[in-house]
Amino acid sequence: MTEKTREQQLLQVFVTLADTLVADFDIVELLQMLVETCQSTFDVTAAAILLSGEDGLDLVASTSEESRTVELMVLASEEGPCLDAFHEGRAVTVPDLREGEGWAGFRAVALENGFSAVHALPMRLREQSIGALTLFESREDVLSADDVDAAQALADVATIGILQERVIRENQTVRRQLQTALDSRIIIEQAKGVVAYTHDEGMDEAFRRIRAYARETGRALTEVSRAIVAREIIV
Amino acid sequence: MSEARFAAALAALSQPHDGSGSLTEPILDVIPVTGASVSTLGDLFGSETVEASDAVIGRIDELQFDLGEGPCWDAISVGEPVLEPDLSTPIRTWSAFADALHREHEIGALFAFPVSVGSLRLGAVDLYNEEPMRLDGVAIDRLLVLSGLLGRRVLERAIRLSGDADTGISRHGRRLIHQATGFVIAQLGVSADDASQLIRAHAFAKGQSMEEVAQQILDRTLTFTVSGARIEGDA
Structure with missing residues (x-):
């Protein structure tokens, strides 16, 4: 390059x-x-x-x-x-x-x-x-x-x-925001599980599939993951 | 009066089970049978009586566990109530169970309702009456609702007994558990909470860690099915 x-x-x-x-x-x-x-x-x-x-x-x-x-x-x-x-x-x-x-x-x-x-x-x-x-x-x-x-x-x-x-708000809120990001990782892991089982594939492929779906539909990764876990959508 | 009792039973069985309240009393308040029991069945949590209102129904459970046949087994395998309003002219035949029961007790009627979480059947409510008796449509509907609530209570109990099964789990282990939770969601169509509670309860029942159970699920050597858990190598 x-x-x-x-x-x-x-x-x-x-x-x-x-x-x-x-x-x-x-x-x-x-x-x-x-x-x-x-x-x-x-x-x-x-x-x-x-x-x-x-x-x-x-x-x-x-x-x-x-x-x-x-x-x-x-x-x-x-x-x-x-x-x-x-x-x-x-x-x-x-x-x-x-x-x-x-x-x-x-x-x-x-x-x-x-x-x-x-x-x-x-x-x-x-x-x-x-x-x-x-x-x-x-x-x-x-x-x-x-x-x-x-x-x-x-x-x-x-x-x-x-x-x-969050710059105007206090530290606590930043910490909570970071924790929310880490918590949403839980939902992403669960969604990967749902998709990996459904398609009989590995976690890497499942994650790619979820991200591709999120991109195609213009939705956030966490939001799509939440919907998969709630069985509202099938990816 | 009967509506009020049913409402009270609903309220009682909707509360998270902390081990203090009775699971069978609310049922007996609504359904005028002699005795009732709640049990877990099968490979998932082992076959054991969770609560029996008297010794007779406790013994009826025990006979069914030992012989591997009887109304509770039929209820869990078909996922529907099993009704024997008059045991002198039984509808179904359980030769060993009927013989054993007959030797010990004279019982008029026997009923069993499946206890489930989502599509997973994990146990049964057994009811008996000294005299023959017929459950009407209202009684059957109410028992279906009450045994539906009992699924979560039975799960909570298993988890409560397991103590702090999830302390000492590594971060990596937690990630595996989240992914395995996704597998169970896909297998049973249950919520994420129910799925992770199932993993925890199964770990307790098997004397394994949640992490070990999660790994078996991800390896596909352990699969949750509507009638329990299928472990690779089992028929």
């Missing part, structure tokens, strides 16, 4: 992000778009977002629904670069997972997943930290400093979008 098309692509991503940030946007949908965009734009193997809820960090969006990747992200909410990026509000890069110390559990599971490098980027606005965006690479660290900056910029736009709506 030439430098120019990448710049164009990035620009397009910002436009899409801005478009997503309309009133009453679906946070899960926004964050899902963000991880997929990062995966395709920066050519990383996987991307995921942990969001801060009542119960600590929890996985809210991921490019892979494969259980071993999900397992890694669950572990990442307890130890590792993502948790540090969230707490310290700075980017944490692990260029080679085989080297360095600490987070033995995280490193081992990340390597088992076939990942070799990790970039964990904080999602924060001033003093307010809401989560972390993590990019996984399977080759040696190939993300340039510019790539990391661009990814951080995308994360910042998403963070501002999420916080902006």
Whole structure:
């Protein structure tokens, strides 16, 4: 990919992000778009977002629904670069997972997943930290400093979008809003189950099917998931 | 008078079951039979009497569980009430059960109503009368409504007895449980709440964790069907 098309692509991503940030946007949908965009734009193997809820960090969006990747992200909410990026509000890069110390559990599971490098980027606005965006690479660290900056910029736009709506209100409300996003993840998981069973397919395919339906009908992912779980629509 | 009693019974059986109130008394207030019992049947929760108003109906349950035949089994397999208004001229034949019953008790009439949650039949209400008696259409309708309410109460009881089955579940495990909940919604057409309660109650009945049961559901080795649970390898 030439430098120019990448710049164009990035620009397009910002436009899409801005478009997503309309009133009453679906946070899960926004964050899902963000991880997929990062995966395709920066050519990383996987991307995921942990969001801060009542119960600590929890996985809210991921490019892979494969259980071993999900397992890694669950572990990442307890130890590792993502948790540090969230707490310290700075980017944490692990260029080679085989080297360095600490987070033995995280490193081992990340390597088992076939990942070799990790970039964990904080999602924060001033003093307010809401989560972390993590990019996984399977080759040696190939993300340039510019790539990391661009990814951080995308994360910042998403963070501002999420916080902006509630900026006049107090902290509590932001926390509740984040919790709502994590709770809607429950409904999305249930909807994936309904669709995966109905079509006798995997969770990844089921998720794609639900998202495709949401896009085609112009409805939010969470709303479509709720309707599937309530058996109001069959997808 | 009878309307008021029925309304009171409805109210009593609509309350979440905390273990203090009786499940059979509201039935006996409405239907003038000698005794009644509520039981769970089959593989899902095991066959056991939840509550019996007297020793005779408790024994009638026990005989049916041991012999694997009798009105409660027929009620759960066809999903409809089984009525024997006069056991001296029985409509159905349960040779072993009839013999055993005859040796121990002289009973006039015996009835069984299925207890369900959504389309899943999980138990039965058994009623007996010392003298032969016929249930009229109103009585049958009322019993159908009351046994309909009992499904949720039986489920709550199983969950209450299971204690804190869902503490100590990992985030990954919770995700699996949400997805398995979706499977059960698709299998039975029940609500998300009922589906997750079924998983929890089944886990308790089997002495397994919710996470283990969820994994079996996702692996399709455990499937919920209208007449209970089908476990791979079973006939």
